Amino acid sequence: MLAQAASPADAQGAHDQTEAGSGQRGAVTNLPLPRYVSLKGNEGNARRGPSLSHRIDWVFRHAGMPLRVVAEFGHWRRVEDKDGAGGWVHYALLSGVRTALVTEDMLALRARPNPDADIVAQAESGAIVRLGECNRTWCQISGGGQRGWVPKTAIWGVDPDEIRD
Template sequence: MFSRQIIPAVAAIGCVLCAALSGVAASAQTSETPYWASISVSKVYMRVGPSMNYPIEWVYQREGLPVKVLRVNEGWRYVEDPDGMRGWMAARMLARTRAAIVIGEGAAEIKGEGNASAPLRWRVEPGVVGELGECTDSWCEFSVGGHHGFIEAERLWGDGEP
């Protein structure tokens, strides 16, 4: 008699747990798109479709590179890179950590504060990837290799609304 009562109770608890966990997984899959992400590993493949069965179009070896997530399909994300290339990456290779890449011509100035008259701290070349902090007005907090400062937002790809 005791086992007849326990088995249905355990089954009911299992069903409740499965339902709760599937709700969490579903909410993770339905993130509002577009949104910013960054490559979280040292090597990731961009594929032509959302599966390991699709051919590799590009190989990225740039941890921290920002990407714009345009669509979500189960464990895959349709992304756009800073050069405008689009394709599918495995979601587990991406992080929601905000990053940005320096764009434009010539070196960009990193200032001590978010304004043009602030003292110059250092310069960064186009292609430098860093951690993106808060952006206000036309300036963004930007950190590279432990160095921190402010850069004009127009010199970044990965800031603002995706």
């Protein structure tokens, strides 16, 4: 949840990411692996394997939850959350809209990507926010009607070397 401070598509997410690491691409989509997506609805079953006949190992229950795609098979994507939990999720349950998870409690959102900039809002740990522009060390996030810049190290859902315009 974001609080105001006292003072004043499906592949879209993948196109914004730099190709770091192995440079591997998905066999189905030809998009970079790993890459980040988000959960489209309020619930998504993560299965042991890439079909409806496989057992459900995990259920994601937060719309917009950022997830990392690590593999593809047909209409299925192998995803992981911040803690590495996950499984195979049908692609229709995923969105290319980029979100992030706040990992630092009462995270200060700043007016500019600078540690000395004015604080415009604060975010609680666990808040799911929309991910905007990112430079080498800062990202712009928004949620709850608030918007500001935070250090990349204080959120999950963006790679350390990823630049977003």
